[in-house]
Amino acid sequence: xxxxxxxxxxxxxxxxxxxxxxxxxxxxxxxxxxxxxxxxxxxxxxxxxxxxxxxxxxxxxxxxxxxxxxxxxxxxxxxxxxxxxxxxxxxxxxxxxxxxxxxxxxxxxxxxxxxxx
Numbered sequence: 001x002x003x004x005x006x007x008x009x010x011x012x013x014x015x016x017x018x019x020x021x022x023x024x025x026x027x028x029x030x031x032x033x034x035x036x037x038x039x040x041x042x043x044x045x046x047x048x049x050x051x052x053x054x055x056x057x058x059x060x061x062x063x064x065x066x067x068x069x070x071x072x073x074x075x076x077x078x079x080x081x082x083x084x085x086x087x088x089x090x091x092x093x094x095x096x097x098x099x100x101x102x103x104x105x106x107x108x109x110x111x112x113x114x115x116x117x
Contacts, residue, residue, distance in 0.1 A: 004031065008027065011023060011026050011027060021038075037077065038070060039059035039070070039075065039077075040059070041059070041060065041061050042058055042059070042060065043058070043059045044056055044057070044058060044059075045057055045058075045059045045069075045075050045076060045077065046075075046076045046077075046078065046079050046081070046082035047069055047074045047075060047076065047082065048074055048082055048085055048086045048089060052086055052089075052090060054079055054082045054083055054086065056079075057069070059075065073085075
């Protein structure tokens with residue numbers, strides 16, 4: 001068995017009440033994945049609102065809204081990072097809607113097909 005597999009089995013066998021985040025951090029480190037940043041308690045963070053505004057928020061560990069923002073990836077260290085994410089989201093949504101319109105036009109019947117004599 002390769003070393004990574006042995007180490008993973010060791011981590012999984014020794015969970016003993018460790019929190020999921022700690023276990024995930026050990027597994028990510030095992031596979032040389034960079035650890036994902038998580039704000040400190042009461043740290044000011046930035047998020048992208050549903051209409052694209054950048055808003056400041058205070059992160060609170062264990063608070064459902066803060067944890068949901070972080071889990072979804074809408075929790076940024078700086079306003080600049082949040083603005084970059086907003087620009088990427090806007091680009092993605094515009095492309096999505098452009099593709100939807102193209103699909104609708106492709107599947108719509110032509111005027112000749114709908115005209116009956």
